[in-house]
Amino acid sequence: MTGLSRRRRLAAVAVIALAAVTASACSSSGDDTSDGGGGAYLVWDPYPQFAAESEWVSLLKKCGTTAGVTVERTGYDTTDLTNKALLAAQQGNSPDVLIVDNPVISTLAEAGALTTTDDNKLDVSAMAANLLGAGQSEGKTYGVPIGANTLALYYNKDVLTAAGVDPATVKDWTSLTAALTKVKAAGKKGITFSAIGTEEGSFQFLPWFWGSGAQLTSLDSPQAVSALTLWTDWLKQGHAPNSVINNTQTTSWQEFATGDYAFAENGTWQLANAEKLGFSYGTIPIPANAGGPAPAPTGGEFVSIPVQKNTGRYETSQKLVACLTNADNLLATDTTLSYVAPVTAVQDRQATADPKLKVWVEAVRAAKGRTGDNLGTKYPKISESLWTAVQAALSGGKSPQEALKAAQTAASTR
Amino acid sequence: MLSTKRTSTTTQDQDGAAKAAPPGPPPSRVRRPSRWLAWGFLAPVTIYLAAFYAYPLYRNVELSLREYTVRSFVQGGAPFAGLDNYRTVLSDPAFGPTLWHTLIFTGASLVFQFSIGMALALFFHQHFPLSRTLRALILVPWLLPLIVSASTWSWLLNSDSGLVNAALGAVGIDPVNWLTSPGWSLTSVIIANIWIGIPFNLVVLYSGLQGIPVEMYEASALDGASSWQRFWRITFPLLRPVSTITLLLGLIYTLKVFDIVWIMTRGGPTGSSATLATWSYRLGFGNMLPEFGPGAAIGNLLIVMALIAGLIYIRIERRQHLR
Amino acid sequence: MTTSTPRAWWKTGIGLVLTGLMLFPVYWMINVSFTRDQDMRANPPHLFPINGTLDGYRAVLDQQLPYLGTSFLVGLGTVVLTVALAAPAGYALAKLRPPGGPALSFVLLIAQMIPGIIMAMGFYAIYLTLGVLNTLPGLILADTTLAVPFGVLIFTAFMSGIPDELIQAAVVDGASRLRTFWSVVLPVSRNSIVTVSLFAFLWSWSDFIFASTLAGGGDHQPITLGIYHYIGNNNQQWNAIMATAVVASIPAAVLLILAQRYVSMGVTAGAVKD
DSSP states (O other), X not given: OOHHHHHHHHHHHHHHHHHHHHHHHHHHTTXXXXXXXXXXXXXXXXXXXXXXXXXXXXXXXXXXXXXXXXXXXXXXXXXXXXXXXXXXXXXXXXXXXXXXXXXXXXXXXXXXXXXXXXXXXXXXXXXXXXHHGGGEETTEEOOEEOOBBOXXXXXXXXXXXHHTOOGGGOOSHHHHHHXXXXXXXXTSEEEEXXXXXXXXXXXXXXXXXXXXXXXXXBTTSHHHHHHHHHHHHHHXXXXXXXXXXXXXXXXXXXXXXXTOEEEEEEXXXXXXXXXXXXXXXXXXXXXXXXXXXXXXXXXXXXXXXBOOSSGGGHHHHHHHHHHHTSHHHHHHHHHHHTOBOSBHHHHHHHHXXXXXXXXXXXXXXXXXXXXXXXXXXXXXXXXXXXXXHHHHHHTTSSOHHHHHHHHHHXXXXX | OOOOOOOOSOOXXXXXXXXXXXXXXXXXXXXXXXXXXXXXXXXXXXXXXXXXXXXXXXHHHHHHHBOOOHHHHHHOOOOBOTTHHHHHHHHSTTHHHHXXXXXHHHHHHHHHHHHHHHHHHHHHTTOOTTHHHHHHHHTHHHHSOHHHHHXXXXXXXXXXXXXXXXXXXXXXXXXXXXXXXXXXXXXXHHHHHHHHHHHHHHHHHHHHHHTSOHHHHHHHHHTTOOHHHHIIIIIHHHTHHHHHHHHHHHHHHHXXXXXXXXXXXXXXXXXXXXXXXXXXXXXXXXXXSOXXXXXXXXXXXXXXXXXXXXXHHHHHHHHHHHO | OOOOOHHHHHHHHHHHHHHHHHXXXXXXXXXXXXXXXXXXXXXXXOSSOTTOOOHHHHHHHHHSHHHHHHHHHHHHHHHHHHHHHHHHXXXXXXXXXXXXXXXXXXXXXXXXXXXXXXXXXXXXXXXXXXXXXXXXXHHHHHHHHHHHXXXXXXXXXXXXXXXXXXXXXXXXXXXOHHHHIXXXXXXXXXXXHHHHHHHHHHHHHHOOHHHHHHSTTSSOOOHHHHGGGGBOSSOBOHHHHHHHHHHHHHHHHHHHHHHHHHHHHHHHHHHHHO
């Protein structure tokens, strides 16, 4: 082969590559810009697991058709979506409808990236107040919950029976620890949860934190120390595995699925997987220290309408969101996601259709928003301090008291 | 600036290691090519650099010099803060330990990646049956997305259901809390990072070895040199340019590693495996409320560290060149 | 050199052991890809997927194959563009040594230090204006930033080992510098071209951050994004994730073995020509 022909060929490749770049630059510009009165409305959601032919996407399309527009949907990984939404807002290129994890709403609202219900005329009156709280700040509402989830204790019936524990007797921390001791004596493992150094860790710790009577505004109260001491003692006494320090909620579920554990703290979203377990299971609410169910944090996503240059688009976006959050569609969506609906009437329909959901509906009704109590954008800092303290205590670096004291200092100074 | 040593032995025409044969008189060049011609060759890459690196770099510097909140990130108008973000970072009690972890992580990773990579390159250079296939297979870890390989490592090192602890248990050693105790977490992420870095070192060093003319070994074999002597007298000196560039690139890649650590330990527990890169990521992107300013400041500190390493490299190069 | 003496086979044995050690985590990944949910965290862990399941692979084969094609195209495009940009630059820096060259290599080094996510955010802003988000050329262009600085440095280091006499001979023959580059420098640099191509391919194959930022929404998603199908908001399907990784690495591993063969052939050809 001569150098010349090779050169020609390489040059040709370069030209083709360049042409391709320019061609696609021409063809696709305009698709992505959301200003102007184009027919396509962009929807971003954190459900990449749903492919183009899934029920969720066909629901989106259907709502678009009803509103007289086409819907272009993109599913992003949830951890990616916050950054992407902030960037898009910065570039003036936000989607028309944005579905995000509920604690993110207050961050995006703080950034001025979301419209309030005053601007977009969404009707949120049917939504349960404790769920809507996560989308509200200073009297304004920035989104509508599309579904909710929360935490409870799953238990392994076989393990409990073998250890002689009746789950109905687990009503407070003392009885729970007693049950764990019996399970351990019977040669099985006690409880698994997720205490990882991310928001997931705080999410899982909060039911115990709130269940002790502690408040997020005071991380080092004696009640808070008692909650962290509970977890730390479980690890020390071998009731909970050391791996919880690094467990995600999925890892902790996998541990429970082995059949060795009596209890697992996990969420509504595991219901579908729970049916695949090789043993029979049950659920009880997470007990508070003094008895009764502890308030668990609410999880789940919100539908919001980001700020657009062309305010004329809100009208159609509002129709889309209203369609997604009407009773029938909520029922369908929340059934696919294994979530509890945010509307009381729909919750009742869910509980009737599947009696197992009853526990979860009650748990969601008793649950509390993380960014509620008017914490808003203070919550992320508090949460980071909290999970840091949990990690420090569980890994033996600090006593629960010292760890929480440091957390309170960090949360209040930064 | 890169090695420009010329050979004075008759060599075959392989590319590869610059030759470290005794310096002869500098060979005369035919004619000095015009600088325009040289820059003609460099033009594509220069334009490319300006087009695609300048903006992100500018952006990172700009982020670090302003006091960004989420609001001003989106709406603009963040006030100029001078070096405040740098002061915040440097005075943070976590700075000292994190810097120390970064140095240990980088140093240990480099030493082991390089020496294991070199040993494997020498071994596979011997051309035995299947050597090519096996060498290619060793590269497979590179094909895996980091989320998969890092998760696999945290699987293996899990305190309770991990295979490593099960193996230790089988020989009567107590389980180690690899990822969940402050004493071990840094070691664990270093082990995983070494594993990920070996293929890179192997390939580059192996290509370098192929550039060493066989005659040089044949000559020394006649002298009766042992294989150990051959390595130190011939292979190692001839590989020096390739080795320095491998180490330098390794340093740069290792300094900015964050995903492995992030996936395995999130830098924890309690910051015991945090490096500057994971810290920067945590501040800027790993939180619900991003702190872009300090995050970018740490990123720039890392760039400065790489700059220093680059300057040291140039000095070494120049000294080698003068000798 | 490949003689099948007993000694050589003994080395093959050691080679197998070393490769086995290096690939053990990969084996573990394969093991997990066959494991049922309830056995994933069994204690002690199962060394083999007893009661294995093919669920993970069923999911992958149903959903993932189109992504593989995209990954291949992006990988090949990245290789071509990287070599096209880096090889001339390496030649100029190693042999023509223009004033300002050292400064340029230095900038290249520093360019590698910009965190990936910052690069991705920069590209996102640029692409949004250009309208090339979610396109193949866009992703290829971004992926080349992973390998171009590396490529230039490697080419420089390797090309400086090419004897000047060889180039001078060509110049004396009356070839232009460009012609010399194509017909003399590039052919003898085959080895480093393969090395750089290999890494350019591997980096773009395993790239996650550019893919998710720049191609996350479009029809052209590489295989690394396929994994997102199994990473739900609160839940991950690990057997399917690992199965995706296995399916993704098989064709690429075959390609690697073929490329390695080519490297060695290049060497032999060079020796014969000598």
